[in-house]
Amino acid sequence: MRYWLMKSEPSVFTIEELENTPTQTVDWIPTKGIRNYQARNFMRDDMSLGDHAFFYQSNCETPGIVGIMEITKLAYPDPLQFLETSKYYDPKSTLENPRWLNVDVTLVKKLPLIELSKLRSYAELKDMMILRKGNRLSITPVTHKEWSLINEI
DNA sequence: GCCAACGTTGGC
């Protein structure tokens, strides 16, 4: 099993919204298409059913980890890329050869906020992709070591 | 709101 960290801006989608979804399952991220090749490739090539991921809230007052999710549907074409009226419409994408993908995630549990500043205080976590300068990737792998350490915080 | 860092685009 692999581990991941997936970012969402609270102004777009919060963990409360995930919690309040009846099935506690959503496509990642609802109403928003992921338009980054590296993130897409992670979903397509490296994510498996049952993988776990941290829910990370970014671009807000208290950035940090707020929960754990499970990957419950493997990468599939993002419907927004075919929707002409959508901001995420991509004219270069075809049904036969879709360019952008999504996965479904299910809430495992909420966590008390682990702030970014807290994560930065651990020397063992200094190589985490999320902590690297200039990091902008919305989906990043987390090592087993990092995963277990963060779970002990 | 600022701005550094990064990814993408498009002219050549």
Add this chain to the structure above:
DNA sequence: GCCAACGTTGGC
């Protein structure tokens, strides 16, 4: 294939 210009991200 290079690279300048541009748009976006996201911490502060």
